Amino acid sequence: AQKITQTQPGMFVQEKEAVTLDCTYDTSDPSYGLFWYKQPSSGEMIFLIYQGSYDQQNATEGRYSLNFQKARKSANLVISASQLGDSAMYFCAMRGNQFYFGTGTSLTVIP
């Protein structure tokens, strides 16, 4: 069975600081993809970053980077230089034959 775990229901970070959102996963598939999404209060699901299970390097997209530790089955999202607009729910997801989502982390950026 595939499973995604996000253990931080809520996080706070000071504006301009970096923050790490945790994600661990469980799968027996040798090939899989890991995704992070941002969901603002408006409700849409915004794709942020992708990491393939065979990728040798950690994925980066602007201020977002994914700290992928395959042996530990973790795929933490790092947001650098936090902005007020980063305040939202963040979901980690894994793709097998469908998407499996974690329960999300609510991030609040403090001015």
Add this chain to the structure above:
Amino acid sequence: EPEVTQTPSHQVTQMGQEVILRCVPISNHLYFYWYRQILGQKVEFLVSFYNNEISEKSEIFDDQFSVERPDGSNFTLKIRSTKLEDSAMYFCAPVREGEYTEAFFGQGTRLTVV
């Protein structure tokens, strides 16, 4: 430019009524997924649609749900007789052929059953 547009953005319906949610892709989408998110909860898989057929469905996707591609381009999710617990955000997520490194969701339809 969004990969897909969902309509309506918000729908309020009475319990027992039928609703049809629509997903309009741009082009070249081979797979289509529908998900729902009950307020405050995680996103749950409903059904995947490939080549005009259901390829997989979850236990949530019971006989009250159906998916179609009525005109060869748009995708629809129909709920025949809505229940209060169907109130949720419904997302469609298309995947283009050969692309597995990105997965864009539509902006969602917020369904409220009263």
